[in-house]
Structure formats: C-alpha cells, structure tokens
Amino acid sequence: MVRTLFWYLHPPTATEFAYSIISLLPEDVPMKEDIYDWSKFVLYSSVCNAFFVPYRTSSVALAAVMNVMEDMKLLLHVDDRMCGSNSSRLQSFFEEDIALDLLFLGKKAEELKTVKLLRVKLKEVTQASTGYAPPIVNTFKK
Numbered sequence: 747m748v749r750t751l752f753w754y755l756h757p758p759t760a761t762e763f764a765y766s767i768i769s770l771l772p773e774d775v776p777m778k779e780d781i782y783d784w785s786k787f788v789l790y791s792s793v794c795n796a797f798f799v800p801y802r803t804s805s806v807a808l809a810a811v812m813n814v815m816e817d818m819k820l821l822l823h824v825d826d827r828m829c830g831s832n833s834s835r836l837q838s839f840f841e842e843d844i845a846l847d848l849l850f851l852g853k854k855a856e857e858l859k860t861v862k863l864l865r866v867k868l869k870e871v872t873q874a875s876t877g878y879a880p881p882i883v884n885t886f887k888k
Contacts, residue, residue: 760789763807775820776883784814784880788868791875797867805857809864813872819882 758766764785768778775781788810792798798806815821872878 758803760803760807760810761786763804764789764811767808767811777818777881780881781811781814781818781820784818784878785810787878788814788872791878792868792871795867795871798864801860801864802857805860806864806868808857809861809868812861813865813868814880817882818880 765782768782768785771778771781785807789807792806792810812821
C-alpha cells in the first residue's frame with residue numbers, strides 16, 4: 747500500500763518537528779505559541795543554507811527550539827551548560843525526556859552532539875537575518 751501511495755507521503759518538516767518538540771514541553775512553560783512562531787522564523791531563515799541539508803530535520807528543529815528558548819531567557823547558556831532553577835529543569839527535559847528519545851529513535855545522545863553544532867550555525871543564520879527579536883520571559887507560571 748505504501749508503494750501505491752508513495753507520492754502522497756512526505757517526510758516531516760523541521761517546523762512539524764518543532765511543533766512536536768514544543769508540545770512535549772512541561773505545561774508551565776510560558777508562551778509556547780511564541781516559541782513556535784520564532785522557531786519557525788529561525789527554520790525559515792535556514793532553508794536556503796546548504797549547511798543544514800545533511801542533518802536530520804528533527805535535529806535542526808530541536809536546535810532552533812533550544813536557541814529560541816535561550817534567546818527568550820527560558821534557557822540560560824553558560825559554558826555549554828544550561829543553569830538556573832527553571833532552566834536547569836528544562837535542560838534536564840532536553841537531556842533525559844523519554845519522548846525526545848523516541849523522536850530520535852534511540853539515538854538521542856548522538857543527536858544532542860549534533861544539535862550543539864547546529865545551534866551555533868543557526869545562531870549565525872539568525873544574526874545575519876533582520877527581524878529576529880523574540881520576547882524575553884523571566885518567569886514561569888506557578
């Protein structure tokens with residue numbers, strides 16, 4: 747049946763993965779819609795860059811979501827480690843969540859190394875584009 751319908755099937759895009767990743771975030775994370783909108787901005791900005799072609803769309807999406815959350819001050823990046831009470835809880839979500847492991851088909855540890863590289867390149871892309879200014883969030887819902 748898949749062979750018959752092959753032309754109807756398409757692989758998930760990075761924006762679809764970003765939506766899935768954001769939906770897995772803990773419920774008290776604020777402004778999920780803004781996180782998604784700005785993640786789409788980052789991903790759309792990267793579409794014309796051939797650097798991202800060999801990488802999994804799920805990895806590029808995770809890198810975009812993490813960068814946006816860092817820029818919104820939901821994750822604080824210091825010496826390659828996220829820190830702070832709420833942000834370390836989110837960091838452990840990205841490192842330990844079983845749902846993310848399923849997203850990466852059991853290869854999460856390898857993919858997180860790739861995501862670190864992708865985050866650097868996505869930062870370069872967003873710095874070169876105009877209009878990137880996600881809102882800064884300082885508190886979580888209690």
